[in-house]
Amino acid sequence: MSTAIREGALLYPIIGGIHLLAIALFGGMVLASDVRMLGWGLRNESVTDLIEQFRGWKWFGGLVVAITGLLLAWCEPIKLYHSPSFWVKMILFALVGVHAVFFRRSVYRNTEAIDRAPGMPPVAKLAAALSLLLWVGIVLSGRLIAFDS
Amino acid sequence: MTIQRFLEWLAASPVANAMNGPEWAFPVVESLHFIGFAFLIGTIAIVDLRLLGLTLRRQPSRQLQADLAPWTLAGVAIMLTTGPMMFSADAVRYYVNPSFRIKMMCLATALVYNFTLHRMAARSEKPGVAGIIAACVSLLLWTSVLGAGRMIAFV
Numbered sequence: 001m002s003t004a005i006r007e008g009a010l011l012y013p014i015i016g017g018i019h020l021l022a023i024a025l026f027g028g029m030v031l032a033s034d035v036r037m038l039g040w041g042l043r044n045e046s047v048t049d050l051i052e053q054f055r056g057w058k059w060f061g062g063l064v065v066a067i068t069g070l071l072l073a074w075c076e077p078i079k080l081y082h083s084p085s086f087w088v089k090m091i092l093f094a095l096v097g098v099h100a101v102f103f104r105r106s107v108y109r110n111t112e113a114i115d116r117a118p119g120m121p122p123v124a125k126l127a128a129a130l131s132l133l134l135w136v137g138i139v140l141s142g143r144l145i146a147f148d149s
Numbered sequence: 150m151t152i153q154r155f156l157e158w159l160a161a162s163p164v165a166n167a168m169n170g171p172e173w174a175f176p177v178v179e180s181l182h183f184i185g186f187a188f189l190i191g192t193i194a195i196v197d198l199r200l201l202g203l204t205l206r207r208q209p210s211r212q213l214q215a216d217l218a219p220w221t222l223a224g225v226a227i228m229l230t231t232g233p234m235m236f237s238a239d240a241v242r243y244y245v246n247p248s249f250r251i252k253m254m255c256l257a258t259a260l261v262y263n264f265t266l267h268r269m270a271a272r273s274e275k276p277g278v279a280g281i282i283a284a285c286v287s288l289l290l291w292t293s294v295l296g297a298g299r300m301i302a303f304v
Contacts, residue, residue: 017299028191
């Protein structure tokens with residue numbers, strides 16, 4: 001399959017394209033919920049709505065990103081193994097998972113309390129800020145993979 | 150000034166030299182371009198999904214469009230900065246690249262469409278079927294922009 005993707009001239013850019021399309025289509029949702037929790041905008045929409053309504057879509061987008069990412073990695077495993085940026089990206093991606101678990105009780109499953117609170121709780125702002133930093137880091141390190149070789 | 154002379158000037162401009170100077174310059178600007186996808190296309194996609202009745206049904210599409218608009222505009226600013234910066238790095242070659250040309254045509258269409266018909270549909274009281282069509286066209290146009298952009302390096 002690795003050879004099939006590498007040598008099928010169109011398949012590699014298509015898989016890469018879908019990988020980027022997922023950022024485009026679902027990245028806005030990450031942006032929207034993080035912006036809301038930082039208190040930077042979208043105040044007409046509740047934190048609950050922006051977290052709950054996007055959860056399924058974000059999971060789906062994440063799945064698309066992961067699967068296309070795996071297929072891309074399958075093509076060039078040796079190049080990726082030797083790429084520092086790839087490992088940074090994988091660590092950041094793992095941290096996204098840690099982030100979700102870490103802030104689950106205080107933020108992501110606690111949105112109703114956050115909406116009731118007089119001001120945005122600092123823990124929500126922290127979760128949102130870290131989320132943005134992690135994803136920016138993932139995009140940047142992802143792009144730098146090609147640069148490493 | 151002819152187009153060719155303009156492109157040659159651009160390719161030798163300070164911006165172009167900065168883009169072609171340090172090795173990390175182009176990849177970093179391109180990463181910002183990718184992050185811009187989320188600002189520009191991502192916010193529009195939320196409105197489109199709303200028009201399709203697939204998310205945030207408690208808010209009218211009108212409100213979502215208005216609330217997201219500043220972020221969409223920020224996206225336009227990011228893309229129209231990072232894009233030309235990357236273009237300048239190899240202006241003469243990009244200009245004749247068929248994928249680049251298709252992308253520009255799709256982009257112009259998508260932008261005009263977004264700020265006219267799409268906006269009208271999203272801001273109407275009852276978008277209905279027109280809203281569904283508007284959303285599908287929007288998603289199709291932006292996917293084409295991204296697809297054509299992806300193929301620039303491959304043609």
